[in-house]
Amino acid sequence: MKINGTLINYYFHCKRQCYLCGNRLNLEDNSELVIIGKALHETKYDEENSEISIESIKVDKIKGKYLIEYKKSNSDIEACKWQLYYYLYVLKNKGIDKVGKLICFEKKTNDSKSMIIELDDEIIGNLIEIEKKILALINSDDMPSVINSSKCKKCAYYTYCYI
Ligand code: SF4
Known part of the structure; x- marks a missing residue:
């Protein structure tokens, strides 16, 4: 299976989630949160250049020097950041250098916050290692245990x- 941004996100969010998605057990369509996320995409991001597919990744928007990724909440920023780093990395490998802008919506306040992230050699080295670890994880016979977390x-x- 080819690594994609969702797997990178899940790897940071929960190893079991990454394993299940990587082994094509896809329950996403039934999730209320996923439906909310899709609705956000459909209603908020209908400007030109919205959602662009490049190989195994789908980026929300490219505008000027920015690759923009929208998230429906700021509940797992670390996972979202690494997903965006991965998108920047895939583009860089195609000779396209962009700066990442992560925009998170907060449902309760109806507000949004943005942060800028940029690739460097250390991040790229980490991404290469993470790709290897994800492949090893999803090819393993052992599914990680449940994490008993509030998330x-x-x-x-x-x-x-x-x-
Ligand atoms: S352990 Fe929790 S976060 Fe991980 S896949 Fe199961 S429900 Fe999702």
């Missing part, structure tokens, strides 16, 4: 993991 309640795999 499980918002996960598309909650029913699969706990019920």
